[in-house]
Amino acid sequence: MANKQAELEAVLYAAGDSGVEQEILCQLLEISQPALRELSNHLKDNLNKRADSGLQLILINNTFKLTTSPKCADVISKFFQKDVNKSLSQSALEILSIIAYRQPITRIEIDEIRGVNSSGAIQTLIWRGLVKIDGKKDVPGHPNLYVTTDYFLQYFGYKSLADLPLIENFSEDIDENGQVDLFESKGKADAHLENNDKLGD
Template sequence: MALLFVAGDQGIKEHDLADLLEIDGAALRQNLEQLKVKLITDGESGIQLVQYNSTYKLVTKNENSELLTKYFKAGLGTKLSQAALEVLSIIAYRQPITRIEIDEIRGVQSSGSINTLLVRKLIKENGKKNVPGHPNLYVVTDEFFDYFGIKSLKELPKIENFEDASEIGEINGES
């Protein structure tokens, strides 16, 4: 179960799990089925084992969805740093855009924030720019829209409505 836990949202493929545990596929499937039943029948466990094609992952049980929604709406979940929000805003308004272009707009290096946003799946690489070095182009993802509760980029405030960049921070709930 520890491997499934640390695999997180990505889960872990059956063959990788079998290799790591050094057991054959049939024994692994039997163990996973036992774990699945154990988690489902344990009334005190808030997690369950699910299989998507050949990938297994631990997820929260559906009956906890209301409580978890309340938790995240209360802002108790992990929040994005101001730097990550700045980078995300730039990408949302200027996509597709390269890291170098983001750095030029911000005046500081942005690779750490970009990595955070990639891991959180709020942005993704979307091709390469046809310039020397062929840098990655970044765009927002469906998770971005879900995270901010919007359906399209048209719902973002118009950039022309800002007198200066400090107002962007105020809109994002920062001071």
């Protein structure tokens, strides 16, 4: 039981904000639904009893998620307020460009294009309000579909997705590392961020 509980906690941590559906968890952990309910109750109780734990286990629409505890709300709020002022990393910009031009798109499809796992950067983009989950793809596992938000347009100074630079125009915009700046310049984005309201205001 202890090993299964550790596995459950690890899987939910790796899944991030998306969580994992009960059926998929049963398959991964090779246990029945009643056993999963018992296991999840143990993990939930353990997290709640631990004074040093900043996490909680929740169940929403048959999907288990590890989220931050309400008792840590103040510091989490400060973290997001600080994080929103940071410049986006190159990998985050790369993922954002893929989502912008290929939306709606799943994380697996993004990973296939990039060749590396994109989970962390996608969560950062969601935290920043630039990307959101918009339904699930009708394939086995029903993965989340990601799209850009209205704040994405505001952030980069576009009125609509139709204003995005055309892919065909990128041949002259390749930098020394072989990367294309899909949003013309990060400086433009930072300028718009400074002139617009911050997330959560």
